[in-house]
Amino acid sequence: MNILIIDAQGGGVGRQLVAAAKEAAPGARVTAVGTNTSATAAMLKAGADSAATGENAVVVACRSADVIMGPLGVAIPDSLLGEVTPAMASAVGGSRAVRILIPFSGCDNIVVGVGEASMGKLIELAKDELLKLVRA
Numbered sequence: 001m002n003i004l005i006i007d008a009q010g011g012g013v014g015r016q017l018v019a020a021a022k023e024a025a026p027g028a029r030v031t032a033v034g035t036n037t038s039a040t041a042a043m044l045k046a047g048a049d050s051a052a053t054g055e056n057a058v059v060v061a062c063r064s065a066d067v068i069m070g071p072l073g074v075a076i077p078d079s080l081l082g083e084v085t086p087a088m089a090s091a092v093g094g095s096r097a098v099r100i101l102i103p104f105s106g107c108d109n110i111v112v113g114v115g116e117a118s119m120g121k122l123i124e125l126a127k128d129e130l131l132k133l134v135r136a
Contacts, residue, residue: 001028001134004065004097006058006074008035008083011042013102013119017069018046020127025134031065033057035083055085062091067133069126072101072111079109100129 003021007014011034021030032048034040035058044051052061062068073079075093077086092099102122103111117125 001025001066002064003028003030003067003069003130004061005030005032005043005048006035006061006068006070006088006092007032007039007043008071008073008080009039011039013071013123014039014043015046016119016123017102017126018043018048020123021069021130022047024127024130028134031061033061035080035088055087058088059091062095062097065095065097067100067130068092068095068097069100069130070102072103073109075099075101076109098133100126102126 003025005014005017014032018030018032030048032040032043032051034043034053037053040051040053073084075089077084077089103114104122
């Protein structure tokens with residue numbers, strides 16, 4: 001299983017997702033792609049098997065991913081304070097991969113109907129969804 005984790009800004013969400021993915025799917029290959037070098041470095045330090053940075057890296061990695069994880073904004077053009085380009089969002093949305101996206105409000109996007117949950121709880125929920133895929 002190829003798990004792609006995409007994050008922006010400081011990579012805090014991606015860092016937590018990398019750790020959760022490595023725990024939930026120890027045999028999977030976890031690739032981290034940051035929209036900037038700070039995000040990439042955070043995810044690499046968390047244990048990603050490989051990492052890259054930038055728009056083209058997102059586009060290429062989405063082609064071979066079985067699962068894509070990250071904040072909801074990775075699928076919305078110009079989100080995450082403008083770090084997600086239209087090409088990145090299109091690659092995420094057009095990928096054949098299953099997408100497990102963290103639905104939190106912020107960075108010009110408001111997500112309603114998901115209730116108030118801490119980032120830790122949202123990461124745990126994402127990990128649970130990945131476990132379901134691994135066990136299927």
